[in-house]
């Protein structure tokens with residue numbers, strides 16, 4: 001009896017040991033053996049994920065994928081991007097067609113549980129809004145009773161839209177179109193009075209796709225919380241940890257003033273936190289199961305969170321979105337990373 005308990009104890013200790021050594025899980029093993037990361041992104045949303053005429057992808061979602069690649073491979077370019085519609089995206093992740101989904105995807109309870117996924121953070125705090133043609137003369141979403149509304153299926157957008165109109169005792173006629181370029185074409189052709197999606201998507205659509213951006217206004221009401229973030233399948237905690245801490249590292253680097261421009265200088269810093277973040281004091285890489293220079297590689301090749309934001313959706317981009325809720329917590333925003341220690 002005693003022997004049996006002891007044996008069980010040994011097995012338990014061995015299991016704890018295995019978890020503690022951060023043994024690579026099956027998804028991370030697959031990524032490493034393949035030599036690249038397959039990242040599911042949008043089919044084309046300016047500032048988030050869009051391919052140019054040469055097939056080169058850019059955007060804040062694309063950069064999150066590139067940062068994970070830098071953490072795993074020391075090279076931000078070991079990524080294959082797979083465009084997905086809102087409706088296809090979860091099947092693509094469940095089936096293993098993609099390793100990681102970074103696609104303006106809202107963190108919700110059902111997606112994080114019943115669908116079999118883990119959200120690893122928020123790379124953009126958003127909320128749902130409405131865009132209309134100015135000639136409609138509408139100033140508030142409360143004036144939209146009876147409107148025809150263009151919306152994409154398989155989204156939180158569709159659900160919030162129904163809730164909002166019901167709560168405000170208004171009716172609407174949905175025009176549900178899966179492909180983003182078709183929903184945009186329908187809206188700009190006047191087939192619907194309103195286009196509704198995440199506010200960032202409205203800014204992107206107006207800046208990059210409207211025949212005449214000045215003809216359109218985004219109404220002041222933001223009707224939901226849309227925390228958008230990277231998603232992985234259940235089953236490989238180490239891979240999830242790497243994705244989670246990659247974004248945290250970018251946020252932490254911004255807080256400590258580490259940028260793609262000064263990261264080499266920062267290697268000489270006396271600040272113990274900066275030394276730990278950049279792997280000058282080793283330990284963090286080992287704990288995560290990646291190279292000690294993981295944060296150096298992310299920041300050097302992709303930049304910190306603020307750089308990534310400004311370049312893709314902020315003042316350095318056609319979208320010109322203010323940091324707002326996406327400012328660091330030290331600046332009155334919501335972006336906050338737990339300590340790297």
Ligand SMILES: N[C@@H](CCC(=O)N[C@@H](CS)C(=O)NCC(=O)O)C(=O)O
Nearest residue numbers: 042043044086105106155156180201
């Ligand atoms: N955040 C919402 C909406 C996501 C969504 O699909 N947004 C549109 C905004 S334009 C989009 O990204 N479409 C791009 C595409 O279909 O490729 C969700 O997770 O359900």
